[in-house]
Amino acid sequence: MQQAKSILIRSAPIALAVAAVSWSPCLSTGARAAGGPPEPIRSIRSGAWSDPSTWEGGRPPGEGAIVLIRTGHDVSYDVSSPEVIRSVHVSGTLRFADDRDTRLDVGLIRIKAGDAVSEEGFHCAMSVAREGAEGPRPALLVGTPERPIPAGHSATIRLTPVEGLDPESFPAIVCCGGRMEFHGAPMPRTWTKLSKPAGPGEATVVVPAADVQGWRPGDRVIVTGTTRQFARNGQRRTTSVAERPATEERLVSEIGRRHDDSGDLPIGLDRPLEMEHHAEGDYRAELANLSRNVVVESADPDGVRGHTMYHRHSAGSISYAEFRHLGKRGVLGRYSLHFHLLGDTMRGSSVIGASIWDSHNRWITVHGTDYLVVRDCVGYKSIGHGFFLEDGTETRNVFDRNLAVMALRGEPLPDQVLPFDGNLGSGFWWSNSLNSFTRNVAAECDQDGFRFEVFASERFDPVLPVLRPDGSRAEVDVRTLPFLRFEGNEAHCQRFFGLNLGGFSSGAVPGYPAPRELAIEDVDGVGPDGRHPFVIRDFRAWNTHWAFHAGSPSVLVEGMDIHDSEYGIWRCVTDRHEYRGLSLSGIGTAAVFFPRPGRAGKDDGLANLRPVDDLPPATAITRVAELPSGGLRVQGVTADNGRIARVLVNGNEASPIGDDLSAWEVVLPETAREDATLSAHAVDDAGNVERTGHEIDRRPALDVARRSRGPAGR
Numbered sequence: 001m002q003q004a005k006s007i008l009i010r011s012a013p014i015a016l017a018v019a020a021v022s023w024s025p026c027l028s029t030g031a032r033a034a035g036g037p038p039e040p041i042r043s044i045r046s047g048a049w050s051d052p053s054t055w056e057g058g059r060p061p062g063e064g065a066i067v068l069i070r071t072g073h074d075v076s077y078d079v080s081s082p083e084v085i086r087s088v089h090v091s092g093t094l095r096f097a098d099d100r101d102t103r104l105d106v107g108l109i110r111i112k113a114g115d116a117v118s119e120e121g122f123h124c125a126m127s128v129a130r131e132g133a134e135g136p137r138p139a140l141l142v143g144t145p146e147r148p149i150p151a152g153h154s155a156t157i158r159l160t161p162v163e164g165l166d167p168e169s170f171p172a173i174v175c176c177g178g179r180m181e182f183h184g185a186p187m188p189r190t191w192t193k194l195s196k197p198a199g200p201g202e203a204t205v206v207v208p209a210a211d212v213q214g215w216r217p218g219d220r221v222i223v224t225g226t227t228r229q230f231a232r233n234g235q236r237r238t239t240s241v242a243e244r245p246a247t248e249e250r251l252v253s254e255i256g257r258r259h260d261d262s263g264d265l266p267i268g269l270d271r272p273l274e275m276e277h278h279a280e281g282d283y284r285a286e287l288a289n290l291s292r293n294v295v296v297e298s299a300d301p302d303g304v305r306g307h308t309m310y311h312r313h314s315a316g317s318i319s320y321a322e323f324r325h326l327g328k329r330g331v332l333g334r335y336s337l338h339f340h341l342l343g344d345t346m347r348g349s350s351v352i353g354a355s356i357w358d359s360h361n362r363w364i365t366v367h368g369t370d371y372l373v374v375r376d377c378v379g380y381k382s383i384g385h386g387f388f389l390e391d392g393t394e395t396r397n398v399f400d401r402n403l404a405v406m407a408l409r410g411e412p413l414p415d416q417v418l419p420f421d422g423n424l425g426s427g428f429w430w431s432n433s434l435n436s437f438t439r440n441v442a443a444e445c446d447q448d449g450f451r452f453e454v455f456a457s458e459r460f461d462p463v464l465p466v467l468r469p470d471g472s473r474a475e476v477d478v479r480t481l482p483f484l485r486f487e488g489n490e491a492h493c494q495r496f497f498g499l500n501l502g503g504f505s506s507g508a509v510p511g512y513p514a515p516r517e518l519a520i521e522d523v524d525g526v527g528p529d530g531r532h533p534f535v536i537r538d539f540r541a542w543n544t545h546w547a548f549h550a551g552s553p554s555v556l557v558e559g560m561d562i563h564d565s566e567y568g569i570w571r572c573v574t575d576r577h578e579y580r581g582l583s584l585s586g587i588g589t590a591a592v593f594f595p596r597p598g599r600a601g602k603d604d605g606l607a608n609l610r611p612v613d614d615l616p617p618a619t620a621i622t623r624v625a626e627l628p629s630g631g632l633r634v635q636g637v638t639a640d641n642g643r644i645a646r647v648l649v650n651g652n653e654a655s656p657i658g659d660d661l662s663a664w665e666v667v668l669p670e671t672a673r674e675d676a677t678l679s680a681h682a683v684d685d686a687g688n689v690e691r692t693g694h695e696i697d698r699r700p701a702l703d704v705a706r707r708s709r710g711p712a713g714r
Helices: 670-674
Strands: 008-010 066-069 074-077 080-085 087-090 093-096 102-106 108-112 139-142 155-159 172-176 179-183 191-193 204-208 220-223 248-255 264-269 286-289 294-298 307-310 322-324 337-343 350-352 355-359 364-369 373-375 378-383 387-389 398-400 403-408 426-430 436-438 441-443 448-452 463-467 473-477 485-487 490-492 497-501 534-542 546-550 555-563 567-570 577-585 590-593 618-626 632-639 644-649 663-668 677-684 694-697 706-708
Touching: 087 093, 087 102, 108 139, 155 172, 172 179, 179 294, 191 204, 286 378, 286 403, 398 632, 426 441, 441 448, 448 490, 490 497, 497 534, 534 546, 546 555, 618 677, 618 694, 632 644, 632 677, 644 663
Parallel strands: 008 102, 008 155, 008 294, 066 087, 074 093, 080 102, 087 108, 093 139, 102 155, 108 172, 139 179, 155 294, 172 307, 294 322, 307 337, 322 355, 337 364, 350 373, 355 378, 364 387, 373 398, 378 403, 387 426, 398 436, 403 441, 426 448, 436 485, 441 490, 448 497, 485 534, 490 534, 497 546, 534 555, 546 567, 555 577, 567 590
Antiparallel strands: 191 286, 204 264, 220 248, 220 286, 248 264, 403 426, 463 473, 618 632, 632 663, 644 677, 677 694, 694 706
């Protein structure tokens, strides 16, 4: 089989002189002004990057160039070059060719309206003005949802440090109210479970054949660990799983053939495994593919790394792209993939099937953002928490069927929003539970598989502005907000906690002591009321030290399987806790250890939960495609803590994709193309009607700008 080609964007150091500087748009040549930066090279028409007639001066941009793609120009990037472009300022459209391999080494890509040239690797002045703006959005298109980069070709962006640019903010890709798309060749699944155990000396793993269609020899894969690094005698073997990982990284040497009717397929590895990887019953290791044919990477992983970010009122989505060797260690806001203070202005944007690995600062950071969809992604090796919700105001985001492997201990970041976060290494970490977590797996993380954490103190007030069902914002103690949905999640091979729901912070290990100001206990017994408890459905924790720990009251468990763990239910505040379908097996020390009363007093008596469903569903349109027949196919997601009864799009009933309406689609008639807007909302089984459904303005002048009905986002 031919290996898929990839598109990379990379950066590499070059000697240029200035940091954050602006230039007048009247400059027109690529010559260097005396003692200053080179003057911008501007597009003069739409055309190919390699075509001299596309550019002022009659020459394509070369080493060290500052490039401006002017408003209204559509430039096709059609080269694969190791020359480092200092910066590319996209006011029109920069579109990567999909009929060849491409590579761009660059210090900055900035997508922003207006033909000014300004080098800034983080902030976006005036990007909030996008709502209602005239004209098409500036756009960086590395594939599109309708036309991804095909499997036979690759696109690579290499983020390269440029001398003279601030290494804390550069290199970078920054979208300031424009459109940014990364789309590689689709895969049916990016990770799967082993069908059979694999152990030392074996160079083959067996997996379901249907899950690995499109995987190729040369792909980089990981086999997740199933041996935790906390010995049964209570002695920690290491201070981090990175010192002696049970997860193993390999290349695919060959894709085998099916030899029987089991539906399984052998995958050959480039060298034998060294560890045991269990696969018995419901307790199985994962095989995950890290390779994609669209790549954004740091050119110098051991030096200055790059970062990427979307700002408010931006647009775009990501599917089957690879983000590797990114993130600036110890620098606030410079993450591998960062959705920064978007409110609901990018409602329905999604990250599907991406791989984010070897990150020095998170995998995906969702900061002050609502209604984002993250599905089928693989995160492997991050410094600090992996899938991370940053400031406690994030709601109605959907995390579905993601794999988090080896989130490692970092340090608190300077000036971080939440002072209590020790950044100890959780696969999934949040401070506001009004989000949906379904079918996710966390394996071999330093601290937690899943972690909800809020500590009130003189340094932090947990009463924050949170989006309400009517679209307004209100001040709410985020410790009291229940899950939008938490179902079908799994944690294994954890050094500490499988699921830590508002409990103790650390149990800091030698060499990594928690700062004294972080040594507050937990949520202090504050949580949802008995009518709106935390509902945990079908959670599995195995090969974990402390499987489940909760400092939060009002917890309803409907299915929990704890297996081969040192402790089952450990030091939980059991005020208004109810457990149904609880299974405990292979427990080393204690199935239930030292329950605590929380705020419940000895005279309070037994208080049963009385759950009610009065929270409406949350819907997002994720894709709109024009069909050859003339109609429109509209796809989206809906999250709810109960059963979703109906989803309506412009009055038309949607059908489920899969078992239920958590993912849905509808085909609208040809007349829908003339509609100025598409509007979707849902109704759940309890009769709750979504009051602020998702509305998309389809007028060309707004270039499919996403917005919500009702009050504007933050």
